[in-house]
Each structure stands twice: as structure tokens, then as C-alpha cells.
Amino acid sequence: NNLPPSTAHFSHVDATAPQPSAAAAKLSHLKAVVLGEALASEDDDVVVPSHEFSRQALVPSMQKYLEMYKASIEDPAKFWSGIASSEFYWKQKWGDQVYSENLDVKKGNIKIEWFKGGITNVCYNCLDKNIDAGLGDKIAIYWESNEPGFDATLTYSQLLHRVCQLANYLKSIGVRKGDAVVVYLPMLMELPITMLACARIGAVHSVVFAGFSAESLAQRIVDCKPKVVITCNAVKRGPKTINLKDIVDAALTESANNGISVDVCLTYENQSALKRENTKWQKGRDVWWEDVVPKYPTSCDVEWVDAEDPLFLLYTSGSTGKPKGVLHTTGGYMVYAATTFKYAFDYKDSDVYWCTADCGWITGHSYVTYGPMLNGATVVVFEGAPNYPDPGRCWDIVDKFKVTIFYTAPTLVRSLMRDGNEYVTRYSRKSLRVLGSVGEPINPSAWRWLFNVVGGSRCPISDTWWQTETGGFMITPLPGAWPQKPGSATFPFFGIQPVIVDEKGVELDGECSGYLCVKHSWPGAFRTLYGDHERYETTYFKPFSGYYFTGDGCRRDKDGYHWLTGRVDDVINVSGHRIGTAEVESALVSHPHCAEAAVVGIEHEVKGQSIYAFVTPVEGISYSDELRKSLILTVRQQIGAFAAPDKIHWAPGLPKTRSGKIMRRILRKIASRQLDELGDTSTLADPGVVDQLIQLADI
Ligand code: WTA
Numbered sequence: 001n002n003l004p005p006s007t008a009h010f011s012h013v014d015a016t017a018p019q020p021s022a023a024a025a026k027l028s029h030l031k032a033v034v035l036g037e038a039l040a041s042e043d044d045d046v047v048v049p050s051h052e053f054s055r056q057a058l059v060p061s062m063q064k065y066l067e068m069y070k071a072s073i074e075d076p077a078k079f080w081s082g083i084a085s086s087e088f089y090w091k092q093k094w095g096d097q098v099y100s101e102n103l104d105v106k107k108g109n110i111k112i113e114w115f116k117g118g119i120t121n122v123c124y125n126c127l128d129k130n131i132d133a134g135l136g137d138k139i140a141i142y143w144e145s146n147e148p149g150f151d152a153t154l155t156y157s158q159l160l161h162r163v164c165q166l167a168n169y170l171k172s173i174g175v176r177k178g179d180a181v182v183v184y185l186p187m188l189m190e191l192p193i194t195m196l197a198c199a200r201i202g203a204v205h206s207v208v209f210a211g212f213s214a215e216s217l218a219q220r221i222v223d224c225k226p227k228v229v230i231t232c233n234a235v236k237r238g239p240k241t242i243n244l245k246d247i248v249d250a251a252l253t254e255s256a257n258n259g260i261s262v263d264v265c266l267t268y269e270n271q272s273a274l275k276r277e278n279t280k281w282q283k284g285r286d287v288w289w290e291d292v293v294p295k296y297p298t299s300c301d302v303e304w305v306d307a308e309d310p311l312f313l314l315y316t317s318g319s320t321g322k323p324k325g326v327l328h329t330t331g332g333y334m335v336y337a338a339t340t341f342k343y344a345f346d347y348k349d350s351d352v353y354w355c356t357a358d359c360g361w362i363t364g365h366s367y368v369t370y371g372p373m374l375n376g377a378t379v380v381v382f383e384g385a386p387n388y389p390d391p392g393r394c395w396d397i398v399d400k401f402k403v404t405i406f407y408t409a410p411t412l413v414r415s416l417m418r419d420g421n422e423y424v425t426r427y428s429r430k431s432l433r434v435l436g437s438v439g440e441p442i443n444p445s446a447w448r449w450l451f452n453v454v455g456g457s458r459c460p461i462s463d464t465w466w467q468t469e470t471g472g473f474m475i476t477p478l479p480g481a482w483p484q485k486p487g488s489a490t491f492p493f494f495g496i497q498p499v500i501v502d503e504k505g506v507e508l509d510g511e512c513s514g515y516l517c518v519k520h521s522w523p524g525a526f527r528t529l530y531g532d533h534e535r536y537e538t539t540y541f542k543p544f545s546g547y548y549f550t551g552d553g554c555r556r557d558k559d560g561y562h563w564l565t566g567r568v569d570d571v572i573n574v575s576g577h578r579i580g581t582a583e584v585e586s587a588l589v590s591h592p593h594c595a596e597a598a599v600v601g602i603e604h605e606v607k608g609q610s611i612y613a614f615v616t617p618v619e620g621i622s623y624s625d626e627l628r629k630s631l632i633l634t635v636r637q638q639i640g641a642f643a644a645p646d647k648i649h650w651a652p653g654l655p656k657t658r659s660g661k662i663m664r665r666i667l668r669k670i671a672s673r674q675l676d677e678l679g680d681t682s683t684l685a686d687p688g689v690v691d692q693l694i695q696l697a698d699i
Contacts, residue, residue: 030559031043032047032483033046033047035047035049035460036050039448040448046483046484049482054480057346058342058346058478059480059481060481062481068494069492072494077098080523088334089120090118090119095117099112099115099332100113101521103519103520105537105541109533110537112521114523115307115332116306116307117306118307119305121199121305124200124302125334126196126199127159127160130156131156135156137155139153140156140379141192141381142378144400145383146383147236147272147384148393148396160298163196163200164297165295167300169293170203172296173264177305178309179204180203180205180206181205181227182206182217182229182262183195183198184251185210185244185359186232186358186383188232188268188383189381190289192359194230195365196373200302206226206314206325207314207360211358211360212360213637214251215638217251218251218252221251221260221262222258223322224325225260229262230266231266231267233270233276234270234279236273239388242273264285264287265285267286268289268290306331307332310328310330311328311329313325313328313530314326317578317583318539318582319551319582320570324539325531326526327527327530332471333471335524336523337374337471337524338374340366340493341372341377345405345407345479346478346479347375349376351433352380352401352402352405353372353379353380353404353405353407354379354382354407355367355379356382356406356407362467363438366471382397387419391416392424392426394408395423395429395454398432402431403431405432405433405434405436406436406454408436409437409438410446410576410608411575411606411607411608413449413450414446414605415606417453418606424453424454432455432456432459433459434461434462435455437450437462437464438466439573439576440576443487447461447463447486448486460477460479461484463488463490464489465552465562465564471524471526474493474496474518475491475492475493475498476489476491485559488557490561491561495522495523498517499519501544510558511558512556515543515549515550515552516554517544517547517548518548518550525548552565553568572601572611573609574608574611574643575606575607577642579642583643584599585613587634587639588613588645591630591631593617593618593621593630594616596616596651597613598613598654598664599613599614600664603672611645611647612671613649615631615651616650623650632644632648651692651693651696653686655667655684655686655690655693665679675694
């Protein structure tokens with residue numbers, strides 16, 4: 001019997017199985033609740049999938065998983081080429097070598113290639129292939145606007161038509177294979193349409209989250225030098241209207257000042273937010289989407305590309321310097337995004353899937369657009385704010401479209417949890433089948449609330465750990481295959497070998513905690529940082545040689561479950577958004593009255609972490625609320641509102657070692673008011689600054 005038992009006994013778990021052997025440890029000492037039979041309480045260690053759920057699941061048991069996992073590790077070429085050839089269209093198959101890799105800087109340049117020589121197209125696989133298979137009339141997108149009651153739908157055939165029109169327009173203005181296209185759009189249908197149109201003609205999209213400031217947008221434009229920027233005039237988020245076009249105008253002026261002028265700014269008229277008469281316009285450069293795109297033919301030849309040709313760039317924050325352009329290529333990313341989507345959500349053709357992430361982040365790339373559409377899924381795209389007009393909006397949408405898979409972030413779960421259960425229980429939610437979480441560790445109480453209240457204890461939760469760099473899920477539950485522990489991302493996906501190392505890079509076994517690395521490549525791995533392969537090697541492959549270093553800390557418990565413990569570098573995670581402390585510091589010190597700044601993340605009840613900044617004003621400038629406001633405004637202008645510090649803590653000086661290094665450990669303790677845990681301050685150049693900082697804490 002391959003099915004997991006519906007009792008607290010885990011007889012299906014085979015203690016003698018190969019890696020991840022820890023996964024195979026006997027779990028019978030744990031207290032369990034069975035899916036659908038009772039609510040999870042604090043005394044329960046695990047939630048066991050029911051027979052009923054497992055029976056219909058793609059991976060129905062731990063045994064089946066171990067079989068597949070073992071195959072994926074022992075012969076990755078066979079495992080992945082099997083999936084790639086049976087589930088995707090290739091104009092031409094790859095050469096003899098399915099993949100080649102070098103992850104060890106000592107052996108030469110870091111290189112990862114999958115399916116090289118294979119010729120395909122991601123847009124073709126998302127649309128044409130599914131339409132040929134009979135899905136032309138299936139809903140591809142349910143679009144829900146910010147205002148309840150306004151919505152739209154597109155079938156797969158209609159989506160293809162829209163994509164082709166835009167692809168033809170882009171070609172007409174000279175966009176060719178390999179050219180960058182910068183996209184600054186909110187969650188309109190036009191955003192996935194744009195991504196797919198770029199993919200169709202081999203152009204490389206670089207989507208910039210529409211919450212970034214003009215300066216951040218300009219920085220990205222200057223880095224990848226697009227011919228065209230695609231945006232809309234304005235968007236409504238909750239009760240607020242945001243004039244995106246004004247931001248783009250400022251960014252384009254700024255990039256022109258830096259020597260990069262963009263020929264065309266294609267602007268969608270988002271009528272519900274702003275009429276075209278009220279939109280600022282630069283003749284010769286700006287073009288209304290609605291005036292040109294619909295005039296183009298609804299079919300467009302596919303540009304066949306190599307599996308290793310770039311698909312997109314996406315900038316993300318690191319611990320130092322400017323944002324990094326993470327580059328993903330075509331073939332491996334396609335196979336990996338689609339396969340992870342299918343298994344981690346146990347996808348069925350009848351599912352209606354909603355991921356609340358914005359396409360401005362990697363989650364929206366892999367799990368709003370590509371992963372689901374490669375599977376021919378029906379996807380909900382939501383323009384608005386999840387708590388507008390009230391905190392019941394998500395469940396209203398779930399009921400309206402009969403959503404079966406709901407994928408969201410812990411920060412939203414915690415904020416809805418605070419608003420009270422009535423907003424949830426008012427709606428039926430009976431369509432829900434699988435839930436998902438991403439972006440930061442989900443604390444067990446939020447996990448239980450999502451499980452008990454939202455999912456009515458019927459729906460497994462896939463807590464998916466991954467990163468912009470990894471392209472897709474790395475450590476994630478497969479619902480139906482094994483018991484879940486609230487707060488744990490559980491076990492590695494097929495082909496992934498996570499290792500936990502100590503500070504010397506020594507692999508730790510069994511129950512342990514340390515730095516999370518990955519051994520060997522996987523198809524969805526990023527191939528480089530755009531224009532800076534050296535930084536790619538230094539950041540990710542030099543810290544622990546032979547491994548990809550994730551930047552995250554991780555603990556493995558005695559049952560082999562993985563628990564992500566957060567970033568170990570100077571990256572903070574605010575509401576699931578990755579922000580480099582160095583970026584915020586550099587914004588702060590650009591303020592004429594700021595002499596020095598140090599930024600740390602502190603725990604925050606809803607946002608996970610919040611930004612806490614220590615600021616030393618320049619000589620002669622005194623602390624004031626005005627200065628505080630103007631510092632925060634500077635960060636909003638340079639990065640975006642989501643990166644604004646919650647607290648400015650005045651600092652006559654910063655705690656530094658004698659060699660001038662800022663002791664962030666001490667600042668973190670002061671910021672979180674753990675004053676009895678400051679540790680040894682005697683090595684500071686001036687130990688007196690610590691007392692001064694403590695005195696200024698509440699000013
Ligand atoms: C964190 C988002 C714990 C982690 C997909 C990682 C998580 C960073 C989880 C990547 C999770 C993401 N549990 N932590 N399920 N998912 N993280 O690049 O610190 O925006 O390194 O990609 O988010 O953020 P990014």
C-alpha cells in the first residue's frame with residue numbers, strides 16, 4: 001500500500017531509503033492531525049495528508065517521491081530530458097549533452113547549461129501548444145480589477161491573439177531577438193501579455209515592479225538599454241491613484257541624462273484610473289497602446305531560440321552595491337518552472353489558480369505567467385490591493401472564480417489574520433483545494449490560521465522556498481506525499497541537493513543548522529548576473545567553493561525537515577520584498593544632511609521584518625522630525641515606498657571596530673531593544689557610542 005496512513009503512524013516512510021535519508025526517519029513519535037479530520041492545534045507536530053487527498057495526488061506517497069527523487073539525483077540528464085521531451089515542444093532537440101556545469105571556481109569559470117542546442121520558444125509552449133491540444137476555449141486569464149465588479153477574461157486563443165498583435169508591433173518598431181524590453185506595468189492583463197510577446201520574438205523582458213521609484217527604474221533602464229519601455233498611464237491600488245507615466249517620464253529623463261535614450265514609450269491607457277487627456281505626453285516618443293497594437297495581425301511567427309538564449313532579466317537586491325540583473329535562459333527555466341508548478345500544487349486541468357504576487361517579482365514570472373500557462377492552467381490576475389475595499393476581498397475573489405489553488409505570502413496571511421476571522425468565514429471558500437506560501441518563513445501560528453480558518457483544515461499548504469536566482473521551487477512540500485510540519489518547507493524538489501554547511505564550508509549531517517547551499521545545478525538556475533559574471537561568481541560561488549550559496553540560514557531537524565531561518569547576509573525581507581541594507585544606506589547618505597547611515601532589519605509582526613535606520617546628521621544639523629521625514633522621503637524617491645525605513649534612530653556616532661567596520665550585530669540588538677544581549681563591546685573604537693545610542697532610542 002503506497003498511500004500514507006490516515007493515522008499518526010508513518011509506516012509508509014522507509015527508513016532505509018537513500019538521500020534524503022533524513023526524510024525517511026521514523027515519524028511515529030510525532031503528534032499528528034489528518035487533513036480534513038480536525039483543526040491543527042499547537043500540540044500537533046504534523047498534518048498528515050488524508051487517503052482521499054493522496055489517492056488523487058500526482059505524487060501519492062513518500063515512497064513514490066523517494067523513487068523519483070533518487071532517479072533525479074542519480075541521473076539528472078535522464079530525469080530532466082525525459083520530462084523536457086515528453087511535455088514540451090522542441091523545434092529541434094538538444095545535442096548529446098543534456099547539461100554541463102561547473103560550480104567550482106577553482107576549476108574555472110562558473111558555467112551552467114541545460115538543453116544547449118535545443119531549439120524552442122516559451123511563448124509557443126505556453127499558448128500555441130496548448131491551443132493545438134484543444135485548450136483554445138479554456139480560460140487562460142480571469143482578470144479582476146481593483147474595483148469589485150469590474151473584470152475580464154481571456155481564453156487561450158484570445159490571449160494568443162493579443163500576444164501576437166503586440167509581438168508584431170514590437171517587431172515593427174525594430175525590436176529583435178536579444179533586445180531588452182523594460183516593462184513597468186501593474187497587474188493588468190497587459191503585463192503577462194507583454195512578457196509572452198517578448199518571449200515570442202526572442203526579446204528579453206526586464207519587468208520592473210511598478211512600486212519602484214523613477215530613480216530605480218532609470219537605473220535598470222541604464223543597465224540594460226532597452227529600445228522600448230512599456231507602461232500604462234496610471235493605476236488604482238485600493239483608494240489611491242498612482243500616475244505611473246509620470247514616474248516613467250522622470251526615469252526616462254534621468255536615463256537620457258546618463259546617455260541612454262529610449263526611442264519609444266508604449267503606454268496603455270488604463271481608463272479606470274486616468275483618461276488620456278490628463279496624461280502628460282511627449283510627442284515622438286510616447287505611443288498609446290490602444291492606438292497601435294490592435295491594428296496588427298493576430299498571428300505572428302515564432303522566433304525559435306536556443307535553450308540557452310536569454311528569456312528575461314530581473315533585478316534583485318544583494319548585500320552590497322547596486323541591484324543585480326539576474327539572467328534566466330529559455331529551455332531550463334521553462335522546464336523547471338512548469339514542472340515545479342505542476343508537482344508542488346498537485347495541478348489538475350480543472351484547477352483555477354490564483355497567485356497574489358505581482359509579476360514585478362520572480363514569483364509573478366514563474367508562478368503567475370510561465371509555470372501555470374505552460375501547464376495550460378486558468379490563472380487569476382488581480383490588479384488591486386488584497387484588503388480593498390475590505391479584508392474579505394481575497395475570499396470574495398476565491399468564491400467568484402471558484403479558485404482551487406491559492407498561493408500567497410505570509411505577510412498577507414498575518415495581516416488578514418489580524419483583521420479577524422469574520423472576513424474569511426463570511427465566504428464559502430469551498431472550492432479551495434491547495435494553499436501555498438512564499439517569500440519568507442511562515443511562522444507556525446500564521447500557518448495554522450491559513451490551514452484552519454482559510455482552508456477549513458481541508459487544504460495542504462505548500463510552503464515553497466526558493467529565490468529569484470533559482471527560477472523555481474527548491475524546497476517544497478508535495479501535497480499528498482508526506483506529512484507537513486507547520487513552518488517547515490519540508491524536502492527538496494526533484495533534482496535539488498540542498499546541503500547545510502558550517503562557516504568553513506563543511507557539510508553537516510543529520511540534525512544540524514548552518515548556511516544553506518546547493519550542490520550541482522538544476523535546469524531553472526540563473527546563468528549569470530547581466531553584464532557582471534564576476535559578481536555572479538563572487539557572490540554565489542566563492543563563499544563555499546563547489547556550491548551555490550543561497551544567502552539563507554537553514555536548520556534540518558531530526559526527521560530531515562528543512563526550516564529556513566532567514567537571510568544570513570545584509571539582505572532584509574520586508575513583506576516578502578528583498579531589500580539590501582546597502583541600497584537603503586546609500587539612499588540615506590545621498591541626503592545632504594546625512595553624514596552616515598547604518599540599516600538593519602528588525603522583527604515585525606505583520607511585515608516579517610521592518611527597516612530600522614541609524615543616522616548621523618552632518619556637523620551642525622540637529623535632529624528633527626523634518627529631517628526624519630525628509631530622509632524617509634529620499635528613500636521613497638530613490639528606491640520606492642516599500643523600502644522606506646519605519647524608524648530613524650539618531651546616532652551621534654556608530655559602533656565601529658578599530659578598523660572602521662560597523663558592528664551591525666550591536667545595532668541589531670539596540671534596534672530590537674535586546675540591551676542585555678549586546679555582547680562584548682570592548683573591541684569598539686569608542687565603546688561610549690553604545691550608551692549614547694541607547695539614550696537616543698526613543699527620541
Ligand atoms: C526568502 C522569492 C522561507 C529567502 C521567491 C530567500 C523564504 C528570499 C521562502 C528570496 C520560504 C522565500 N520560506 N524563506 N518559503 N521563500 N524566502 O528572490 O530568504 O524575492 O532567500 O524570491 O526570500 O527572495 P526572492
